[in-house]
Amino acid sequence: MTGRALREAFHREYLTFFEQAERTRRWNVFTDIDWGRLAGHDPDPGLVLCAETFCGVEMYLPDYLRAHLDLMRGDYGRAWFAANWGYEEAKHSLVLREYLRRSGARSETQLHDYADAVLARRWEPPYGDGRRMTIYGALQELTTFVIYRKQRGWADRHGDPVLPEVYRLVARDEMAHSRFYLRMIRLHLAEDRAGTLADLAYVLRTFRMPAEDLLPDYDTRVEVMRAAGIDRSVFLTEVVLPLLRELGLTRHDLPRVPAQAATEIPGPPGLLTAAGSAG
Template structure:
């Protein structure tokens, strides 16, 4: 089982909301309304770990090890939402999300193949790591800079945990796992072809609720994410290249191959299918 090992490693790295966030260093002159609004939107988006966990537990009923790991992932992701809300509660309470705004993003996702979902969320963690690093650089207020840096490190650790479960899947059934990981890897690394940022929060997950079936579509401002990425934290081509590079490097290591480009990965995917 991986859960005991992951529990120990993530417990050792866990930060304390009261002691490890420098609340006393807050400088109100360095926080604009524009910046505070982005904190609100990120707090709501992080709350989507709730429906995602419900999905994971439903679709992985035959995997108690991974389901137990969800207890760690869910706790830490909800803690991200909590620390962002606590920041607003202390310093800009008028921007704090309402319970109704949080509950709006809790809805049931359609069942999906567990391995493809695993790969999707692995890529999502890689992307969030880079998004939050850029957010920390963009902000000027010292406390929120520290918060974004802190949760970015959590997301990187979560990506590493998902990777361990991907390695386990390869050991159990290499053919099925490789096909699933390649399929989603090509999708998530093909950002240049997409008109929107590729992340679990903006992918459609419920046919019955389409088109209002993404986390992003249920935010107070559904257009916020693209504006945050393009105009505020400026997640440009170089930043995106780091995400794509991370996906390709990890799959290269996982498969014992060498993928320089998405095209390399896609050729490997087609070879597996053949």
């Protein structure tokens, strides 16, 4: 496939993604959550701290978008995907922020202070290459899906009146994002199998979740995040292996990565590593 043929294939995939999103996945922060149910509810502090943490990670959206658009310049399908993806991601931090505010867990002033502290730091993309960032995107979106699915179950067990629905809607978006990136990886594999496999191996070994260590009070958040239940083995069995399976690959298809880049599969995914050390 030439560069142009690849871009045309990306564009077709984007149209499919966008059509499906418009038909089946649109939701409204203000009308699709029954916020009135929060009245008289005393939110669980652990769930609140997690919601605040994820809200913070989602707030680096301008940095994520900038990186995406810079790398995808001249690529119509990928750039339009980024614009649409940015709209969807913008709702994620907003809906979590609304939960924190409407539940009374955080005041408006606290939320503005938090936004200032979060946005005072800048997220830098871990890879300077579109194909690696696509692989990173597939992993990161699927990991986020798994984290939100677990939060949903946790919020359910605590009887939170709105958080399970919040996490259901957000997790459904994350899954759709991951599946789009997966289709991009398939196209890359068809175009340059050896190079794409090398990038897959490299990103798997160096993957970290974005931005978590940029957040204020990182150490406290790590403590609470242990309850999210994402450890290295969950990362391997619920993210890495399903992703490889969807691509028709096993770990044995991946080439070895030079020693300085390699730790072991999977790479150290930020908070996930800390969660893992809790057992």
